Amino acid sequence: MSTFALSSVLAKRASGMEEAPIMRMSRLAREQRAKGRDVVSFTLGEPDFDTPEPIRHAACTALEEGYTHYPPMPGFPEVRAAIAEKLRHENGLDVEPEGIVVSAGAKQALANTLFALIDPGDEIILPAPYWAAYLPIIELAGGVPVFIPTSAQDGFLPAAERIAEAIGERSKLLLLSSPCNPSGAVFPPALLEEIARLVQAHPRLMVLSDEIYEYILFDDARHVSIGALPGMFERTITVNGFSKGFAMTGWRLGYSASTPQLARAIAKMQGSFTAGVNAFAQRAILAALSDEARPAVEEMRQRYASRRALMLELLDGIEGLCLTPPAGTFYMLPDCSGLLADAAAGLPQDDMALAEWLLMEHGVATVPGSAFGAPGALRLSFATSEENIRKGCARLRQGLEALRGG
Numbered sequence: 221m222s223t224f225a226l227s228s229v230l231a232k233r234a235s236g237m238e239e240a241p242i243m244r245m246s247r248l249a250r251e252q253r254a255k256g257r258d259v260v261s262f263t264l265g266e267p268d269f270d271t272p273e274p275i276r277h278a279a280c281t282a283l284e285e286g287y288t289h290y291p292p293m294p295g296f297p298e299v300r301a302a303i304a305e306k307l308r309h310e311n312g313l314d315v316e317p318e319g320i321v322v323s324a325g326a327k328q329a330l331a332n333t334l335f336a337l338i339d340p341g342d343e344i345i346l347p348a349p350y351w352a353a354y355l356p357i358i359e360l361a362g363g364v365p366v367f368i369p370t371s372a373q374d375g376f377l378p379a380a381e382r383i384a385e386a387i388g389e390r391s392k393l394l395l396l397s398s399p400c401n402p403s404g405a406v407f408p409p410a411l412l413e414e415i416a417r418l419v420q421a422h423p424r425l426m427v428l429s430d431e432i433y434e435y436i437l438f439d440d441a442r443h444v445s446i447g448a449l450p451g452m453f454e455r456t457i458t459v460n461g462f463s464k465g466f467a468m469t470g471w472r473l474g475y476s477a478s479t480p481q482l483a484r485a486i487a488k489m490q491g492s493f494t495a496g497v498n499a500f501a502q503r504a505i506l507a508a509l510s511d512e513a514r515p516a517v518e519e520m521r522q523r524y525a526s527r528r529a530l531m532l533e534l535l536d537g538i539e540g541l542c543l544t545p546p547a548g549t550f551y552m553l554p555d556c557s558g559l560l561a562d563a564a565a566g567l568p569q570d571d572m573a574l575a576e577w578l579l580m581e582h583g584v585a586t587v588p589g590s591a592f593g594a595p596g597a598l599r600l601s602f603a604t605s606e607e608n609i610r611k612g613c614a615r616l617r618q619g620l621e622a623l624r625g626g
């Protein structure tokens with residue numbers, strides 16, 4: 221009798237994929253809670269707010285109106301037109317509705333784009349820290365990531381010279397996330413201009429600009445779309461979506477914006493995996509982009525701003541902790557390498573061990589920076605209540621101070 225082993229059947233691309241550290245930490249936190257432990261989680265990468273009412277209402281209406289059939293593959297024409305209008309008006313992009321492809325979240329827009337542009341061996345230049353989920357997509361597309369390390373001391377921004385050094389024969393894409401998950405850094409206009417000059421000096425380099433956190437900005441930070449800089453539109457694919465700014469993670473709505481010619485290639489990739497995006501959900505984009513939803517978006521931003529201030533205040537003054545105030549997003553990335561360097565034997569020596577120890581010993585869940593190419597750091601999400609922030613920061617302080625004391 222033959223025995224069946226799935227492991228002998230699984231493709232290498234599936235069997236070789238390890239559990240991402242963020243998934244591991246969320247799983248460990250869930251397991252601890254299931255055992256009855258009180259755990260505060262700073263791991264969440266999603267707004268804790270409900271989707272604003274006008275948007276929910278629009279989807280219900282669309283359902284009643286019969287938007288239940290296959291939609292056009294790249295999106296409804298009026299939805300593509302509304303997105304193009306938003307990008308023209310707010311971001312200064314010279315984009316046509318035919319350049320928009322509506323996708324199942326920004327993540328699918330990123331995947332579509334990478335599959336449309338990357339041949340095996342092509343290089344993608346990626347400033348670190350980066351969003352961890354870029355790596356498996358790059359790998360599946362056969363691309364090779366070329367990392368540009370940055371540091372907390374530089375505000376987690378890459379110097380233009382480092383980018384210039386990374387550009388080579390096989391470079392095809394420079395992948396930027398601004399505002400950046402996980403560091404919260406926002407690329408200043410002058411740096412984007414320098415980057416634009418570098419890119420245009422290269423015959424086949426393009427920018428993939430992930431702008432999903434564009435509405436979550438603090439103090440005087442300003443979001444600039446690199447595709448709006450002179451000469452950059454045809455060199456840029458702008459990716460955005462509704463998950464973060466509009467609290468719509470579960471709707472799975474995003475888009476890419478590029479030239480109509482590239483959009484056709486991107487749509488072909490999308491069409492190979494999905495037959496377009498949920499029809500009645502797509503209709504809600506029209507409400508999200510209307511004036512009706514804007515007050516709620518601004519209100520959420522203000523709530524993040526006060527939570528950010530609270531978290532910064534509560535973590536201030538921990539000796540050895542380097543805390544860079546994020547200019548955008550709902551994350552911060554304190555660098556703990558000073559503390560880890562001083563930790564006694566038996567206590568955590570790296571960020572992976574530190575995150576696990578903080579969870580098990582102190583009841584606070586974080587994501588190790590190594591997951592994002594920032595070893596020695598911890599990513600903290602402040603998309604959670606002020607009560608959780610107070611409780612979780614007290615635990616963090618206790619843990620981090622004990623680490624040093626050890």
Ligand SMILES: Cc1ncc(COP(=O)(O)O)c(C=O)c1O
Nearest residue numbers: 265325326327351401461463474
């Ligand atoms: C930088 C970045 N880009 C893209 C996404 C994906 O967003 P979506 O929910 O639209 O797929 C995320 C989600 O965490 C993100 O952090």
